[in-house]
Amino acid sequence: MKIAIIGAGNLGLAIAKGVLHSNGATTMYLTKRNTTEIMDFEKYGNVTVTWDNREAVKKSDILIFAVQPGHFSGILEDILDLLTEKHVIISTITGFSISKIEEIIGSDKYIIRSMPNTAISVGNSMTCLCSNELGEKRIDLSKAIFNRMGHTLEIPEEQMQAATVICASGIAFWMRLIRATTQGAIQLGFDAKEAQELAMHTCNGAASLLIESKSHPEEEIDRVTTPKGCTISGLNEMEHQGLSSSLIRGIVTSFEKISQIRKG
Numbered sequence: 593m594k595i596a597i598i599g600a601g602n603l604g605l606a607i608a609k610g611v612l613h614s615n616g617a618t619t620m621y622l623t624k625r626n627t628t629e630i631m632d633f634e635k636y637g638n639v640t641v642t643w644d645n646r647e648a649v650k651k652s653d654i655l656i657f658a659v660q661p662g663h664f665s666g667i668l669e670d671i672l673d674l675l676t677e678k679h680v681i682i683s684t685i686t687g688f689s690i691s692k693i694e695e696i697i698g699s700d701k702y703i704i705r706s707m708p709n710t711a712i713s714v715g716n717s718m719t720c721l722c723s724n725e726l727g728e729k730r731i732d733l734s735k736a737i738f739n740r741m742g743h744t745l746e747i748p749e750e751q752m753q754a755a756t757v758i759c760a761s762g763i764a765f766w767m768r769l770i771r772a773t774t775q776g777a778i779q780l781g782f783d784a785k786e787a788q789e790l791a792m793h794t795c796n797g798a799a800s801l802l803i804e805s806k807s808h809p810e811e812e813i814d815r816v817t818t819p820k821g822c823t824i825s826g827l828n829e830m831e832h833q834g835l836s837s838s839l840i841r842g843i844v845t846s847f848e849k850i851s852q853i854r855k856g
């Protein structure tokens with residue numbers, strides 16, 4: 593697999609780490625306008641770091657774009673004449689529709705939209721995928737690439753905006769919940785390091801319970817909330833303070849913000 597990551601910023605580098613972590617590429621190009629900070633990646637023998645997107649495109653088959661939405665059109669226009677039937681174009685760009693990509697490079701290309709998250713760097717991303725009509729022929733290949741770095745779900749393109757909030761922004765939302773739990777644990781007497789250890793492993797355990805037992809969160813909550821006990825007292829107070837409501841409102845606000853980004 594010859595992979596190019598065009599735009600080696602926060603997400604692009606997370607994908608690069610995931611690819612390295614999973615031995616997922618025979619060669620990998622990482623591009624960025626100023627490459628100084630990421631030259632270290634060349635210590636992995638099969639990685640080339642360059643500012644030259646055209647070179648990366650020529651030498652690769654799988655092109656993963658991870659640039660800011662405002663830069664994407666210009667970059668596609670710049671590499672358009674180099675695209676051949678060997679290329680699979682994978683966009684992670686928020687709010688940038690397949691039809692907009694097709695307007696620039698044509699519908700006769702394999703186009704995939706993917707929405708991973710930064711946990712891809714440790715092989716644990718939730719990645720949603722969809723494709724253009726021709727790209728359906730490469731969706732299994734694309735799923736295989738991302739399955740090596742976590743879990744995938746193919747969805748209709750209309751759901752991509754929602755998937756961006758839940759899966760990609762979701763990392764930040766869960767981090768804040770873990771951080772708040774850590775602050776609570778410190779207040780209760782743990783030192784900061786132990787507090788975070790307790791918070792993150794408990795979070796991991798909660799997610800694992802659902803993933804492995806396939807149960808509903810409320811079923812698991814029922815198993816924890818002893819009648820008249822401390823858990824239900826805390827949980828009810830959190831809900832009086834608007835925990836679920838504030839999460840849902842935050843999610844909807846993020847979703848609406850993407851609509852503004854799409855309008856440019």
Ligand SMILES: NC(=O)C1=CN([C@@H]2O[C@H](COP(=O)(O)OP(=O)(O)OC[C@H]3O[C@@H](n4cnc5c(N)ncnc54)[C@H](O)[C@@H]3O)[C@@H](O)[C@H]2O)C=CC1
Pocket residue numbers: 598599600601602603604623624625626645658659660661663667684685686707708709710760761
């Ligand atoms: N950060 C995240 O967790 C996620 C980001 N995304 C999407 O991924 C894209 C990138 O987001 P971030 O990584 O956060 O942004 P970023 O700003 O950290 O990375 C973008 C990178 O593109 C590089 N770049 C700019 N012009 C370029 C060019 N002409 N050629 C090559 N590289 C160029 C920049 O130097 C920068 O390193 C955005 O469209 C975002 O919506 C999607 C899911 C998650």
Ligand SMILES: O=C(O)[C@@H]1CCC=N1
Pocket residue numbers: 686756760761
């Ligand atoms: O905040 C953003 O706009 C991007 C998309 C999802 C995660 N980061």
